[in-house]
Amino acid sequence: MKKTKLGSVLLSAVALALSACSTAPVEVTRVVEVTRVVEKAAAAPSAPAAPAATAAPAAPAAAVVAASGATLKKVTERGKLICGVSGLVPGFSFVDSAGKYSGLDVDVCRAVAAAVFGDGTKVEFRNLTTQQRFTALQSGDIDVLSRNTTWSLQRDTELGLNFAPVTFYDGQGMMVPKASGITKLEDLKDRTICVQKGTTTELNLADQMGVRKINYKPLSVETADDATAAYESERCDAYTTDISGLISRRSVLKKPADHVILDVVMSKEPLGPAVRHGDDQWFDIVKWSVFAMFAAEEYGVTSQNVEQLKGSTKDNETKRLLGVEGDMGKKLGLDNAFAYNIVKGVGNFGEVYDRNLGPTTPTAIPRGINSLWNKGGLMYAPPIR
Numbered sequence: 001m002k003k004t005k006l007g008s009v010l011l012s013a014v015a016l017a018l019s020a021c022s023t024a025p026v027e028v029t030r031v032v033e034v035t036r037v038v039e040k041a042a043a044a045p046s047a048p049a050a051p052a053a054t055a056a057p058a059a060p061a062a063a064v065v066a067a068s069g070a071t072l073k074k075v076t077e078r079g080k081l082i083c084g085v086s087g088l089v090p091g092f093s094f095v096d097s098a099g100k101y102s103g104l105d106v107d108v109c110r111a112v113a114a115a116v117f118g119d120g121t122k123v124e125f126r127n128l129t130t131q132q133r134f135t136a137l138q139s140g141d142i143d144v145l146s147r148n149t150t151w152s153l154q155r156d157t158e159l160g161l162n163f164a165p166v167t168f169y170d171g172q173g174m175m176v177p178k179a180s181g182i183t184k185l186e187d188l189k190d191r192t193i194c195v196q197k198g199t200t201t202e203l204n205l206a207d208q209m210g211v212r213k214i215n216y217k218p219l220s221v222e223t224a225d226d227a228t229a230a231y232e233s234e235r236c237d238a239y240t241t242d243i244s245g246l247i248s249r250r251s252v253l254k255k256p257a258d259h260v261i262l263d264v265v266m267s268k269e270p271l272g273p274a275v276r277h278g279d280d281q282w283f284d285i286v287k288w289s290v291f292a293m294f295a296a297e298e299y300g301v302t303s304q305n306v307e308q309l310k311g312s313t314k315d316n317e318t319k320r321l322l323g324v325e326g327d328m329g330k331k332l333g334l335d336n337a338f339a340y341n342i343v344k345g346v347g348n349f350g351e352v353y354d355r356n357l358g359p360t361t362p363t364a365i366p367r368g369i370n371s372l373w374n375k376g377g378l379m380y381a382p383p384i385r
Helices: 005-019 070-078 102-118 133-138 153-157 198-211 224-231 243-250 279-301 306-312 316-322 328-332 338-345 349-357
Strands: 079-087 093-095 125-127 162-163 168-170 172-177 194-198 217-221 238-242 259-261 269-271 274-276
Touching: 070 079, 070 102, 070 279, 079 102, 079 133, 093 102, 093 125, 102 125, 102 279, 102 338, 102 349, 133 274, 153 162, 153 306, 168 243, 168 279, 172 198, 172 243, 194 198, 194 224, 198 217, 198 238, 224 238, 224 243, 238 243, 243 259, 274 279, 279 316, 279 328, 279 349, 306 316, 306 338, 316 338, 328 338
Parallel strands: 079 125, 194 217, 194 238
Antiparallel strands: 162 274, 168 269, 172 238, 172 259
């Protein structure tokens, strides 16, 4: 199959990311291989392409639709946002021993809380496994899912989800011990590969190994911690997940430098927050909370200068963003200062990215295609008007 333009761009970003992590630089092999998920690929002899037991469960028919306007009412009456996260992925959503949450996905939750309440601290985080996350959202136990979740057709339709803007463009990769001598997928013939259950990762692995007719042994586990523990204890020969996740998990291994991430991109993984079908107002609120962070970075509005710019800017788009004119917040059912509150309390997207994935963090990942559109990336906010 032809390589897509996005695949080539993603490869460049991934190669940059793999060569530039700060505290423990990621070493990569020289062989570069870009692949796409094959829609109908023959399964590898030892691993069915799409095991029924691991496919994401369909949503209960009565649980996927939220009445328009109901979610904002419920959230405001409760006095806090409930956001589903992982809690196990440094740089994206991680809770430390003191119970403090951090990460890009966590800050997306805080941005929504700031938009609704004017206070990004009014959020309760719920740690969810890959198996729990969709049921929690469908049932209304959480208001937003911000848990390194891939946007896909099935999740958009059968699972009754609406995905807000992508907050991290990723791709699936493979990590192996440096001493193993493994440099490509074919070297994993008859080897054991750790993978999380009920994920697109599991299905992509079956697709890619199947089309190459490579026998392998999947070791399916529940959580990222389980996968990391199994990999580090040598119960599997390789570990596959999103490349950002591999960089994140590699940072917590006992000897990070002893492990390499292969130069292979096995899929497209657009990651971002999701809400239930049916409540268009809530969908709009979550969408524009993310767009506000993109726009603020584009217009040079930061948590440090937002107060000054609110009173002095002459730029009409910035005025509308910060609630100085235009009643943009009221159109969402929020205060006109919703975006101002996001930037003041959480930051623009660049600040959020640098805080969690920037060059001084253990999970340093260069922006690459996750840069703004005017800097060669894919992050883009529609006009605020």
